[in-house]
Amino acid sequence: KNEVEQSPQNLTAQEGEFITINCSYSVGISALHWLQQHPGGGIVSLFMLSSGKKKHGRLIATINIQEKHSSLHITASHPRDSAVYICAVTGNQFYFGTGTSLTVIP
Amino acid sequence: SQTIHQWPATLVQPVGSPLSLECTVEGTSNPNLYWYRQAAGRGLQLLFYSVGIGQISSEVPQNLSASRPQDRQFILSSKKLLLSDSGFYLCAWRGVSLDTQYFGPGTRLTVL
Numbered sequence: 211k212n213e214v215e216q217s218p219q220n221l222t223a224q225e226g227e228f229i230t231i232n233c234s235y236s237v238g239i240s241a242l243h244w245l246q247q248h249p250g251g252g253i254v255s256l257f258m259l260s261s262g263k264k265k266h267g268r269l270i271a272t273i274n275i276q277e278k279h280s281s282l283h284i285t286a287s288h289p290r291d292s293a294v295y296i297c298a299v300t301g302n303q304f305y306f307g308t309g310t311s312l313t314v315i316p
Numbered sequence: 317s318q319t320i321h322q323w324p325a326t327l328v329q330p331v332g333s334p335l336s337l338e339c340t341v342e343g344t345s346n347p348n349l350y351w352y353r354q355a356a357g358r359g360l361q362l363l364f365y366s367v368g369i370g371q372i373s374s375e376v377p378q379n380l381s382a383s384r385p386q387d388r389q390f391i392l393s394s395k396k397l398l399l400s401d402s403g404f405y406l407c408a409w410r411g412v413s414l415d416t417q418y419f420g421p422g423t424r425l426t427v428l
Binding site for chain 1: 350354358359360362365404406410416417418419421422424
C-alpha cells in the first residue's frame with residue numbers, strides 16, 4: 211500500500227468547472243505538498259501546507275491533519291490547467307502519490 | 317536564487333549501453349540531493365539521495381548507481397542499461413527547512 215493515495219487517477223472536465231482532487235496519507239508528516247507536472251515533465255510546487263487552507267489565484271488547497279486528508283480545488287478551470295497534479299508529504303523522506311491526470315476541455 | 321540543471325533533456329540509448337545523467341545545483345551549498353525516476357503511468361520513485369560529497373544512499377536495488385564528486389554535482393550512472401530503465405529522471409534538492417523540495421527539469425530516457 212502506498213503511503214500517499216490520490217483520487218481520481220484521471221479526470222476530464224469542461225472549461226469552467228470546479229475541480230477537486232483528493233489525497234490521503236498514512237504516515238506522520240510535517241508538511242504536505244501539491245505539485246504540478248506539465249506535459250513536458252517539469253514539476254513545479256503549487257502549495258506547501260501543514261494546516262488549514264491556502265489559496266493562490268484559482269487554486270485552493272486544504273488539509274485535515276486529524277483525518278490525514280488534503281484536497282486541491284481548481285475554480286473556473288481552464289485548458290491551461292491540464293497537467294498531472296501530484297500530492298507529496300514530508301515525513302522521514304518525501305512520499306509521492308501517483309498523480310491525477312487532469313484534462314480540461316474547451 | 318537556487319537553480320537546478322539537468323542534462324541531457326532527452327536521451328535514447330540501446331539496451332546494454334552505459335548511462336550518465338548529470339545534475340548540478342546553483343545558489344546553495346551542501347544541499348541534500350535526490351534522484352527520482354518516474355516510469356510511465358507511475359509515481360515518483362526515490363532512487364538515491366546524498367547528504368554530502370561522496371555520501372550516497374540507495375533506496376532501491378537496481379543496476380543504477382549514483383555519485384557526488386562535488387558539493388553541487390550529482391551523477392546517475394549505469395554500466396549496462398535495461399529496457400526497464402526507461403523513464404523520466406528527476407534531480408531534486410531539499411531546502412534548508414527540509415520541508416521544501418525543488419525539482420530540476422528532468423531527463424527523459426528511452427532505452428530501445
